[in-house]
Amino acid sequence: MDPVELTDLIPAPRTAACRGSSPGYLSLDEGTTLDARPGTEGVARRLRATIGAATGLPLAPGRDPRGILLRISARVEREYGPEGYRLSTDGSVEDVAVVIEGGSAAGVFWGAQTLRQLLGPDAYRKAPIGPAGREWELPMVTVEDGPRFSWRGVMLDVARHFLPKDDVLRYVDLLAAHKLNVLHLHLTDDQGWRIEIERYPRLTEIGAWRTRTKWGHRASDLWNDTPHGGYYTQDDIREIVAYAAERHIRVVPEIDIPGHSQAAIAAYPELGNTDVIDTTTLPVWDTWGINPNVLAPTDSTLRFYEGVLEEVLALFPSPFIHLGGDECPKDQWKASPVAQARIEELGLAGEEELQAWFIRHFDRWLADRGRRLIGWDEILEGGLAPGAAVSSWRGYAGGIAAAEAGHDVVMCPEQHVYLDHRQDGGADEPVPIGYVRTLEDVYRFEPVPPGLSPDAAAHVIGTQANVWTEVMESRSRVDYQVFPRLAAFAEVAWSTRLPAAPAERDFADFERRMTAHYRRLDALGVDYRPPGGPLPWQRRPGVLGRPIEGAPPNV
Structure with missing residues (x-):
């Protein structure tokens, strides 16, 4: 199934953008690695248990330009708080395909939820329904986000x-x-x-x-x-x-x-x-x-x-x-x-x-x-x-x-x-x-x-x-x-x-x-x-x- 459009995210993120007028796509496959930096090991376990189970991809530990990097960032914490995150899927951060940076491990976790949405609804299943070894397309975007309320x-x-x-x-x-x-x-x-x-x-x-x-x-x-x-x-x-x-x-x-x-x-x-x-x-x-x-x-x-x-x-x-x-x-x-x-x-x-x-x-x-x-x-x-x-x-x-x-x-x-x-x-x-x-x-x-x-x-x-x-x-x-x-x-x-005035919200x-x-x-x-x-x-x-x-x- 095709991934959803960037604008289909719920809750709506603070900012979401692609480099051009429309996003390109990168592929996750059996060779995609998962590099969990200190403090993000629990998020890595959840990614393997959710996205890994749904896609059938092993998301093996390792560092690779085509892989996924998880890390805690002081800059993200300053700008968006401890639960804030920055998700990049266009290779613009350290030349790594997918980078999720959070103000804390919680921020990295919320960024992982956005990654899951971008992969499409089949990423919410408990086991893959497509052919083994299938590639999963991901729009190449940057999302920066943080919550309104604690x-x-x-x-x-x-x-x-x-x-x-x-x-x-x-x-x-x-x-x-x-x-x-x-x-x-x-x-x-x-x-x-x-x-x-x-x-x-x-x-x-x-x-x-x-x-x-x-x-x-x-x-x-x-x-x-x-x-x-x-x-x-x-x-x-x-x-x-x-x-x-x-x-x-x-x-x-x-x-x-x-x-x-x-x-x-x-x-x-x-x-x-x-x-x-x-x-x-x-x-x-x-x-x-x-x-x-x-x-x-x-x-x-x-x-x-x-x-x-x-x-x-x-x-x-x-x-x-x-x-x-x-x-x-x-x-x-x-x-x-x-x-x-x-x-x-x-x-x-x-x-x-x-x-x-x-x-x-x-x-x-x-x-x-x-x-x-x-x-x-x-x-x-x-x-x-x-x-x-x-x-x-x-x-x-x-x-x-x-x-x-x-x-x-x-x-x-x-x-x-x-x-x-x-x-x-x-x-x-x-x-x-x-x-x-x-x-x-x-x-x-x-x-x-x-x-x-x-x-x-x-x-x-x-x-x-x-x-x-x-x-x-x-x-x-x-x-x-x-x-x-x-x-x-x-x-x-x-x-x-969301505008504070309820009547101004785009339902x-x-x-x-x-x-x-x-x-x-x-x-x-x-x-x-x-x-x-x-x-x-x-x-x-x-x-x-x-x-x-x-x-x-x-x-």
Whole structure:
């Protein structure tokens, strides 16, 4: 298959040029060598495992003018940052056919992703489909590039519907192919606890399993009565983290507190507000929505979660640890003599400040161990924890307030980048939820709201697309909701060429480039939503979703 045109790259690079009016081509063949300079050996392994596997070319170690050279460059780091790269395929650098220089090993890795795109969609297969010994044509070009944001993330909810380890590893590869560098794993919720904690075995023995699952989001009479669950062992987590690190992706764990905690309370009833309800009868929750059962604000609860987090920190080297903090109803605390006594003891103004006390405790605890807390924007309520960062999900307002106060922000407003929301208003869309957010809507998302002061804008460290899985019970359903919109999001997060004004972005050009990208997704086996709408087996007639207030009604 012919290589794609230079202008078909996604995300769009900062600059891309050929020497003449159109590029010539060079060939990679069985004699093409791969010269990995110090610090780039891991990238070389990935090139052999991806491009080498797809092409059947050995890419043997060695130095040759017709080969590929990988190296770290201080000049590239100065001009484009540590994740920046310069890819030359025209022999203009040291008379070597292909040179990938990066500001760090990560930059070299992102340059290798661009090389893969230039080779065409068959470079995304796991084995060659053409004749042995075939030559692979590569356009002779120079690409210089670097990301707009340092945090380019995807939140994957494995609590509502569990994704087996191999599916998570597959998503790491899909993030890497789109130059995304953060995987935020939502590991705990009311509907399931998905990470092994050795000192608290009932968290997975009991908390990882529910007896049934609501089918759809709004309907009360449709259920899947098959028990659902699963969890990752600590060795599974170590594998996921190492697999991601080899692809220059950071895994950020989320342990949700003090709300979204019924699975933990089902396993250890003493964590709940036992003076208000009989927590011994609470099961792992089998439906969706905001759950009233929240953690008790007791010293024993704090010690329990410190124990959880000690094991989490040992597994995840990420500087950020996400502690949720969202959608925590205060009704049980209002009714609880224990909670009210704690409010009085601490001199707090009420239940909102009690939640802030909960979050600030773990902010200090994490800071003492060299880590940083990040939470959903509800952690602003009752006073923002010093040093905490904010995932702004309820629109821009929380992120604006946090950034203006000097706190780092990851913009992920539900109105724009919640990929569980439906992609079209048509009746064939499976389980219509929330806002209609098309591919074009995601492409026109701007993470930095207008009007922020320059100092505040500098605190927007990145952006993230969130994949909540209440109505995504399988890998195929996740694929359908995530793709192709993740390609648009990746360009928003990476590309410095996009105008800040969403209306000025050239969506027609992006659609044209997506023609080539759909072929890459096909080669990767992604069950994306086709441009013409869901295929017959992707539809979900009769299963009701949930509209959001102010959003168009469900069809």
